[in-house]
Amino acid sequence: MAEAYIQIHKFPQSKSINAVRFLPPLSAFDRPIVAAVHDPDADVFSVEIHALEPQNPPNLHLQSSWPTPSRISSLRVSQTPQKPIIAASTLGGTLHLFSAHPVEASIESEVLLADRSFHSGPISGIDLQGTGTELVSVGEDGRVNLVRVGESGLSSNRFFDSRGLVSYKAARWASPSEFATGGLGFSLQWWDQRKPGGPVSQLKGDWARGGKSGMVHSIDIHPSRKHVCMAGGSSGTVFAWDLRWQQQPVLLSGAGPDETIQPLSVSEVWEVQYDSYIQSSNPVSAASAKILPVMVCLEDGILAVLKQGEEPLELLAEPCAINCFDIDQQNPSDVICGLEWEAIAILKRP
């Protein structure tokens, strides 16, 4: 089995880890990592940059830290090595954008939006365009905001407001003008900046008939397949919604109308990401019809890769929850995850 060769290193942090991301590499040696943490002893929430030294065994040490007013709900980074931007949203309804120093991997400056007209109550999800110029934020208050990141600061624009009638949990850009959001009842919405006034199309919440309803926690959209929206949520549910076949999502894991698909677990799927490292075992069947492999982390401590029609491949099984993870875009064999018991784990796949 492949697991036998996976190197796993754990770094106790003595702080709870709410989110982790790889930053694009700044120098040739160290790999910078951003983590959203909470120090319970000092009662401080902060964004930290750590440097991952690649020697064997790898070493993780803190480079810089910047406090935030409350717990971070979502963390994203731009893929721009010359000027990396880190975006963080909080449960207090504030949005923070940090620009990192390109060489020293330290946080240089912060701009923030902390206006009640932006979001009232927790921001549940944000996504940053790869270029770092535009950001979408959604919240439990039912607002969908677009934030433009300019030289002079942030300017926000309320794209939609459901006034609390619908709560959104996650957001993801599909293209410079389109994005997807997810929410309660496993519902997904597709939006287009050019067509304001409501979602362009939506996956209705009651598709999971027979199974238990739940909420979407995370969405991912593959850059090469923008019409497929991958989502993970409650009760071990992972599904793909193809805009071309709108009414029936494809279930990868979870209880649904299709009895043949067993859930990987019945606990929460906290995050999903396409895994470009795992190649399908059969290259012929990996044609366009298939759904690309996707990595998920779960409340019951499993980090696994799901492939359509195959057994899930478990990478990590922990006694505690895995709350977040990120795959290194530059070097997809590396995965970093945040564990419930105050530790960061780094996986190196063979």
Added chain:
Amino acid sequence: MPSLVSDPGESLVPFSPQVGDPVVYPLHHGLKPPFARLSISWSRGNSLRVAFFKTPAAASASSDDETGGKVLEVKLAEGGGEIDEAQRRRIAYESVPVFAHLQMRRNSADSLSRMSYGSSSYRAEWWQHVMEYSKHISSILGAPKTSSSSVVEDPKTVVKLEEEPTCLKAAWDLMEIFYVDKQARAWLPERLVDWLADYDGLLSGPDSTIHSKLLSLQKELVNLQVIEDELKYWEAMSSALAVGWLDIVVKLLRLHGSYKLDQLGNRETENGLVEAVAVLVSTMPRMRPGLAAQKPGRCYGTKPDFFKAWEKWRGQMAKLDCSAFWVQCGHRPTREGLRNLLQVMLGNTSSLASATCHWLELCISHFLYVRHFTTSLEAIHSLAQKCMQLKPPSDSQWLTGLMFGILEENTEVVLAECSRVFGPWMVTHAIELLTADNVQADFLLHEERYNLGGISIEELHRIVYAQVLSSHALTWPIAPVYLASCPKQGFGLLEILLYRQPVQHDKTLLKNLEICRLYELDNISSCLKKITGMHHWKHGKKGSGVFWLQQAQDDVRLNRIAQQLFEFVGKSVSDDSFKQWEGLIELLGSEASTAGGLEFLHKYKDFKKSLQKVQDGKASDAARQAIEYLIQLMKSPSTPERFWLPLLHDSLNLLNWRERPLMNVSETNLLLSKLQELSLARLRPGFCDSHLPPQALSSVRLALATNLGRAILE
């Protein structure tokens, strides 16, 4: 519960009656006195919550930026333990799976072999499990001492300074030796020798230990020119020899000046004596199965073998002691030092006493050189008492209480010492060791006690530990593991614990629900969902509110909030804001059972949509569709009365459809009868009128009548 024990004399967890110096915590509240009220209460963990209230008049009179009061949290410092909070949490986390695993084994073993509980095979197997558990916990408390010898070894490094061991680990290992490690029983004294070698550094309080002696020698070693002239050098060696650290002794002996090449010639006899002693030291017989690699000494597994070897070794020593070479040895410190080493090895009690510092060191030296076969606890106990008379321990020694508890086979004392020195974590986890192979302790700790409210001592300590875990925001989720292992009160407390967790954020709530699912607490889980639903509803997040109430299947509340929703719908489902509603209505689903009257909204939405199509100028098919929805709505018992008129008024267009009548006679009659019902209902008190123009009713009636006429004609 601990509070039930009212008499301190009977308390299981002893507390010292002495009161330390009061500690002053300055508070920076930044408010101007006077205060009307001051409230002090316990917050999470070890913090106090202090609230200052100003008199309302004073607050309003003062400047605007000053508020009416302030709440501060004061963290009361820990007693300066060797383990900080973060470390304590790490230990707590890592011991959870180990503990849970052992409990699982116990449960499965109990269910499998309830009949053969007392049988020896069961006991043996169980003891094996506890041994594994103990080793695992010990590794969590600190990495085992690595005896890795680097290739280039510094000859002047006598004592390796590694990661400082903790008293917690030392105490754990000590209990493992006495309670669990069956294989060690035959060579208990040697196990204690090993234990002391690992943890001697921890015994130093105000008194010095052999470890600290060696450390101070090592510091000076670099500066000493003629080492064998130093008294310290010889003293350190005899001390190390007394407690069996043979490798250190041999290493130190080889530092002797007579080994230097330039001096070898004129100090031949001296060197011969030093080497002879070194050889004797490194061939000392030990009553144990084996030694770590490259450690000097010879091991013998059985008593007769050992005894024979010992006699032979002593014979060699006696021979050397009477040898004539001593007279020829000109260097006095060497002569005396070496002879003192021989005295130690010959078991001269006064030499042993002067070579050791701590009572336990003295005790161990007796095991090594005087009483090799002391294995009964009673014998060790009496020896320890004698040693203690010679070297009385200082007050703050954690070891003494624990050791004597163990030697006196007094389980309560051991537990009390563990609790006093190391706290609830230690007690909870150490109970498994105490009961592993001791039926008496097993009975004592599992007996249900009236004075503890019907729970056993074991359960009491687990509950206390679970409460400590619950008091911290990050460790509370592991408290259920311990509470679930409490048969009497565990689940009651677990329910309380889950109730008291905040529900505002879905992520934390979902984690709570996961715990409920694991322990099959369905009623708690549905309560939490209801609480969350109401919380969201009250905070204006209607969608979330409805979602969680649906999850809880709380039809009563859903019906109540349905009435409120209808208010909003009646007012705000104008055409442009309809998109906002769509999402919520989708969420409700079409199943009537879960929505509690809200399925009306679903039909209403369909109706509105088709109506919109009609207005957009679509064909009459759409109009016919809209009429069908209207009839469905009007037939359905769940459509509230106050919607009847607005619905009919909205569809005036359809009723007056130009091309042909859209409804047949019976459908029209149904609507007319509903209209009649409505006009009667208007006369009743408490009827709430819609926001339609006053002539609405008559215009609808007219339209229906016209339609009826046209339908009859057709």
